[in-house]
Amino acid sequence: MTLSTMLASMGEGMLRTCAIFFLTLIFSMPLGMIVMFLRRSRFRIVREITKIYIAIMRGTPLMLQLLAWYFGPYYLFGMSIRGYRFPAIIIGFAMNYAAYFAEIYRGGIEAIPQGQYEAAEVLGYNSVQTFFKIILPQVIKTILPSVTNEVITLVKDTSLAFTLAYNEMFSLAKQIAASQTSFMPFVIAGIFYFIANYVVAFVMERIEKHYDYYK
């Protein structure tokens, strides 16, 4: 196998890796926001349930969660799981990352001093305005470095989709390595992850700069 065919077949896997990456971000970031609100809910029962959800999502390996999301419908309800592979992967990733994002958001929100709320009230902001105009912009500023961490982890975690036999880039690398008895695919995979994460870090840095308006 020449390097170019190797790159060609891995290129297809890279597209699949990117698909997992972007879909997971698109779903998990807003979902994390919802989870965070539930976690901070006024009702104790909602808070407790959300805590359990976060504990499970963070406390068990993502690999097991993927297996549960994909095979669960069959083993629990006897449903056919044909064509459900990719959706299961996205659900698994999004639900897992939402738990982490929720806690990052919560950390950001709880770091805002009470005085900000009081000042907003004095100035006549209602609670929705307070949140979106005053609290949220400050929260985004504080949480950006942690979010970057999480996003970079996600790039590398996409390889776990292999658990559900989804041929993303790293599982292709493994297969090619086995059939060619060569480490080259792993080198290519490593370079790909590095470049992808470099881009993530670069973009996040730009966003951080954008929010850096008080300095």
Add this chain to the structure above:
Amino acid sequence: MKKLFALSLAAVMALSVLAGCGGKSDSGSTAATTEAAASDAAYVFLDESLGVESYAIGFRVGDEELAQTVSGAVQALVLNGTYDEIGEKYPDIKDYLCLKAEDIDEASLPAEGSGDSSYTFKHGFDLDYPPYSYLQDDGSVGGFDVELCQAVCEYLGWGYEAVPFNWDAKDMELNAGSCDCIWSGFTKEGREDDYTWGITYSNNTQGIMVAADSGIKSLADLAGKSVGVQTATSAYDMLEDSQKELADTFSELKVYETYTVAFNDLKAGAIDAIAIDMTAGAFLIANDAK
């Protein structure tokens, strides 16, 4: 106190860097010696094997009819020569193929094209297992098992669907109906009751692969050596079970996720031998010599 701690930490790091360099130059020199040997068949199998086992097709428990139809079609392919023809393409497997035309009773076999043409047979396999099932040079799915299964479907008039899965999840995939069979160098021994078994098409031998110049000639020579094996393989099961006594004589049994890494460790001289399915091992050796 803090300074002392930082100082000692720095010292430890410096030491580990030095040790790392030492290790590197070591492995460099062994790599050089194995490379020198590579010119004349660098890796060989010991004459003694760990044991023989049958590769067969596993179906869901209770799928008797499907198992019979597929097994019948395989036998029909033995009679019409397709089985041997595919075998010719995989020289590493050829010697282990165990179906012979003279043992087959033609009367009981399904006729060509007798299958339901609207049915698609879902072939579950591991894409990480050359030469039975693997990703070929052009990026397509291939291997002995894949070609034989495709030939079976063609013979019966079925559609063929490749379902490459993660080997650790094979039972879930099968039971959930993502695939209709496990057919990927799948060992029958020890799993007799877990599946409805189709025909045994290959008698596979588990052997020990060593560097030709290692001086290891028999299983007894492995005492005190470090031996590598891939997790969840038959070779591993044998070393944990029927060959446990042998495994206890090793200085270390190193368990790898894939043989690719184990083989590189052998090349680098980090381990002395690999316990492996002989067809898969022959594939590694042949590929390495290229």
